[in-house]
């Protein structure tokens with residue numbers, strides 16, 4: 291048969307030679323990465339390696355100085371975050387002051403508009419459609435509360451949640467919209483060990499049962515070790531090495547990069 295593909299998951303996101311300068315400083319330097327469907331890829335590296343900047347380039351918050359980002363076969367290098375979200379690529383974002391004042395449930399109900407940058411104004415002339423959309427969002431929010439184990443705090447203000455519950459809510463908001471790839475920015479930061487397990491279980495369940503793919507920037511090596519199917523180490527704006535956690539943890543260059551960063 292002609293044109294048959296080898297079996298195995300295809301790349302959902304591919305960044306090729308992506309760079310970002312700040313003036314003369316090169317924060318991300320010809321960085322390439324390929325994440326296949328169903329993977330949980332960890333992006334780690336010492337402080338200042340360029341992880342957050344690279345993440346911003348992938349999610350569309352920043353434009354690359356050069357290079358190309360392809361998502362699900364389409365060139366998205368110049369698309370806004372909301373256009374990327376509509377194609378199925380979401381990122382978590384920290385609860386801003388505005389959202390902290392809302393309840394957990396309200397945060398979920400507004401998530402589709404926030405993620406997709408939807409303008410609901412035209413719908414106000416079509417009340418029945420609004421009712422239908424609200425009902426769908428409400429039903430979905432109830433499902434998502436159960437997935438994230440946040441049902442008991444659904445009417446609490448987001449600002450009153452623990453650090454770990456806030457992280458669960460950040461991830462939960464992405465589930466209000468259909469997606470293929472979720473970018474997680476330091477999901478483990480400020481999370482106590484008990485909720486770290488809930489968070490880790492939730493990510494694994496979303497991958498195993500819902501077919502989600504993840505790219506995670508994280509400093510907590512226990513979380514990386516327990517979750518990630520592969521790890522890419524960044525240093526000085528570039529990929530230093532990629533492999534399984536066991537491979538990279540023994541790597542001399544990786545140890546040197548971290549020691550250099552600490553010094």
Ligand SMILES: Nc1ncnc2c1ncn2[C@@H]1O[C@H](COP(=O)(O)OP(=O)(O)OP(=O)(O)O)[C@@H](O)[C@H]1O
Pocket residue numbers: 312315317335336337338339340341342343344
């Ligand atoms: N807007 C900006 N203007 C100028 N320099 C920047 C800007 N954003 C990041 N940088 C610089 O780019 C480099 C990479 O920063 P970045 O935040 O991407 O690293 P990181 O790997 O995420 O670090 P950390 O683990 O500490 O969060 C750093 O030297 C940083 O000072």
